[in-house]
Amino acid sequence: MKRLGPNPVGLVLAAGIALALLQQQLLLRRPPRLLELKSSTASSGPAALDLRFSRPMQRSSLERSSALAPQLKSTWLGEGNPLRLLLLPQQTIRGPLQLLLAGIDRRGLPLQRQRWHWDPRPRLLAVVPVSGGEQLQLQQRDGRWQGLGPVWPQLAEVRPLGDGSGVAMLSGDGKGAHKLWLLPLEQQNLVREPSSLRNPITGKLTPLSDQTLLFAHLSSNRRGDLLVQASTTALEPGQTLLISSSGERRHLDQAASGPIQLLPEGGAMVVPELEGLTLHSLPGEPGRRQVLPGSRELSSFCPVSGRALLVRHWPDYRRSLELVEPGQPPRQLWIGSEAVLASACDRGGERVWLVISDWRQGAQPQLLALDRRGRLQRQRSLAGWEVEPGSAMAFDPTRQLLLLTLRNRDGARPVLIDGHSLGLQPQAKSVRLALWLPAG
Amino acid sequence: MTALCLALWGIVLLGSSLSGRLDLLLRGVFHPLVGFSGVVLLVLAGAQLKDAWGQGRRPGAPRGWWLGAAVALLVLAIPPNPSFSDLATNRPAELGQEEALNFVLPPAQRSLTDWVRLLRSQPDPSLYEGDPVRISGFVWPQKGDQPQLARLLVRCCLADATPVGLPVRWPPGQVPKADRWLAVRGTMAVEEHDGQKRSVVVAERIAAIPRPRRPLEP
Numbered sequence A: 001m002k003r004l005g006p007n008p009v010g011l012v013l014a015a016g017i018a019l020a021l022l023q024q025q026l027l028l029r030r031p032p033r034l035l036e037l038k039s040s041t042a043s044s045g046p047a048a049l050d051l052r053f054s055r056p057m058q059r060s061s062l063e064r065s066s067a068l069a070p071q072l073k074s075t076w077l078g079e080g081n082p083l084r085l086l087l088l089p090q091q092t093i094r095g096p097l098q099l100l101l102a103g104i105d106r107r108g109l110p111l112q113r114q115r116w117h118w119d120p121r122p123r124l125l126a127v128v129p130v131s132g133g134e135q136l137q138l139q140q141r142d143g144r145w146q147g148l149g150p151v152w153p154q155l156a157e158v159r160p161l162g163d164g165s166g167v168a169m170l171s172g173d174g175k176g177a178h179k180l181w182l183l184p185l186e187q188q189n190l191v192r193e194p195s196s197l198r199n200p201i202t203g204k205l206t207p208l209s210d211q212t213l214l215f216a217h218l219s220s221n222r223r224g225d226l227l228v229q230a231s232t233t234a235l236e237p238g239q240t241l242l243i244s245s246s247g248e249r250r251h252l253d254q255a256a257s258g259p260i261q262l263l264p265e266g267g268a269m270v271v272p273e274l275e276g277l278t279l280h281s282l283p284g285e286p287g288r289r290q291v292l293p294g295s296r297e298l299s300s301f302c303p304v305s306g307r308a309l310l311v312r313h314w315p316d317y318r319r320s321l322e323l324v325e326p327g328q329p330p331r332q333l334w335i336g337s338e339a340v341l342a343s344a345c346d347r348g349g350e351r352v353w354l355v356i357s358d359w360r361q362g363a364q365p366q367l368l369a370l371d372r373r374g375r376l377q378r379q380r381s382l383a384g385w386e387v388e389p390g391s392a393m394a395f396d397p398t399r400q401l402l403l404l405t406l407r408n409r410d411g412a413r414p415v416l417i418d419g420h421s422l423g424l425q426p427q428a429k430s431v432r433l434a435l436w437l438p439a440g
Numbered sequence B: 001m002t003a004l005c006l007a008l009w010g011i012v013l014l015g016s017s018l019s020g021r022l023d024l025l026l027r028g029v030f031h032p033l034v035g036f037s038g039v040v041l042l043v044l045a046g047a048q049l050k051d052a053w054g055q056g057r058r059p060g061a062p063r064g065w066w067l068g069a070a071v072a073l074l075v076l077a078i079p080p081n082p083s084f085s086d087l088a089t090n091r092p093a094e095l096g097q098e099e100a101l102n103f104v105l106p107p108a109q110r111s112l113t114d115w116v117r118l119l120r121s122q123p124d125p126s127l128y129e130g131d132p133v134r135i136s137g138f139v140w141p142q143k144g145d146q147p148q149l150a151r152l153l154v155r156c157c158l159a160d161a162t163p164v165g166l167p168v169r170w171p172p173g174q175v176p177k178a179d180r181w182l183a184v185r186g187t188m189a190v191e192e193h194d195g196q197k198r199s200v201v202v203a204e205r206i207a208a209i210p211r212p213r214r215p216l217e218p
Helices: A008-029 A059-065 B002-019 B028-055 B063-077 B084-089 B112-121
Strands: A034-039 A048-053 A067-069 A074-078 A083-087 A097-101 A114-118 A123-130 A133-139 A145-152 A154-160 A166-172 A178-188 A198-202 A215-220 A226-231 A239-243 A249-252 A268-273 A276-281 A289-293 A296-301 A308-313 A319-324 A331-336 A339-346 A351-357 A366-371 A376-381 A394-396 A401-408 A411-418 A424-426 A433-437 B132-142 B145-153 B162-169 B181-193 B196-208
Touching: A034 A114, A059 A074, A074 B196, A123 A145, A123 A154, A133 A154, A145 A166, A145 A178, A145 A198, A154 A215, A154 A433, A166 A215, A178 A215, A178 A226, A268 A296, A276 A296, A296 A339, A308 A339, A319 A339, A319 A351, A331 A351, A331 A366, A339 A394, A394 A433, A401 A424, A401 A433, B002 B028, B002 B063, B084 B132, B084 B145, B084 B162, B112 B132, B112 B145, B112 B162, B132 B162, B145 B181, B162 B181
Parallel strands: B162 B196
Antiparallel strands: A034 A048, A048 A083, A067 A097, A074 A083, A097 A114, A123 A133, A123 A433, A133 A145, A154 A166, A166 A178, A178 A198, A215 A226, A226 A239, A239 A249, A268 A276, A276 A289, A296 A308, A308 A319, A319 A331, A339 A351, A351 A366, A366 A376, A394 A401, A401 A411, A411 A424, B132 B145, B132 B181, B145 B162, B181 B196
């Protein structure tokens, strides 16, 4: 009688099923993991963290079990995965934060408790006059200044990349010839070990163009893309080059009557044209063009997407400051015969600051704080100071501080201004230009 | 009988892909595949018929073939009228990992699906407060809450449908019935729900619309 042996096909099938069952049981018992933790590029509060987990989490358990030190008011947003930890508005971040992250997923399995150290405050970056020319310098957390890159006869323009990963610079020889450079920066502002929170490390200075340029205008967005408008001769309109954060270069066939600005959230750019301000999609996005007619110029972007401050020039030589919001006509916040030297806004325009100057009153700058309806909240004279030409005003939501480069009898210096009281805090450093370097 | 059954199912598949019936079941990208299958069935039916003619009288077909033919006739005779809200209620609403999102699109040009994806990737309701909203979708009742306006996302077909809905603050006394297709104009607002802030569409203008020809979104 023939003896029946094991059926090989059946054995393979059984082994496969057993393996699948084993894998299923292992996955079922595998605790959730934190896959990604990054500082959010846009938030309605002073700062926010975006968290992505391997499994949908119980938001309420994270809210209960996680903790921030020092204790700041915060809220967890989202539906399980991804989640956002948002610091509530009107709070000031005075130092690095410690985040204890704990909670359970929707199956009830716990996330491994972990501690993170986070410093979302931007750093002060300045073009500093030094022996032999100008140098880019960075203020460390302890207040000392660190030189970034070599000394050039002139630093005509400096633009930190919006994701904090570097600084684009236009160096000049003082005789009208310029070169474009990129200085990569490695920042460590969200780390496990407190000792890893350190000053940025500079990478290799790289030329962005082989040609000698007559001028260049630079713009960047929060993704870290860089837009360069440059020309080698005075009579040519010049070229527009988009260098994406991945390093990909694209020449844009884009005529403009002034400096082009990349939209902070990415994907589009604001182009001044003869008929008004136009919004164009960047290459790779669905083609779109919107026009805002009239004699307007872009003054500053607000942190909330789609909001910006415009300066409108009227035929009777008055100027007005307008808040532009999605789907609505620009809203006039201020109008007057004074020149608008700089502006900045908080969140979606809840608070707006502008610096105006009237030559009839000795060109003494005034700093105004307005609410989103244009009502004057506070005003202060900047008597004894002049706004340094070419400098912009920028708001740091983490510390509620405005940054301006102001000049007095002793020279130009970075001046921090409290967003509420408008109190001035001049920094003891001679500079030509001061900017924020995003924490990234 | 075999040829008749194959031909009927061929007509069902081909007819459904040509008439737009498949839009209720399957993403458009798969429609040619179904139409091609219908053609194959019709060709097989033709071949079967030719064989049957050549062999003369044959024994009767099994009962299963008759049943198949009857079902095909019913599918042809009765127009489909699915309840998207029932389906949405019984499907998980996990969108999974999204590819890189870009929302430079002006708010009024964002579809309901764009809004849901944006709110999940950037869950900060205050960022969108006051934005204009123009969306359309079907009414999806919610337990213990006002109905949402929703859409069904599919990768392939209804079997993998994922409902995505936006909370809507309907005008007083105008809470719509389930499954109605509506176009809503309004603004985005922030409200407190279950102890958490969330974005809600404050409906200002509501118009009934016919079900879109292709109601499933990729």
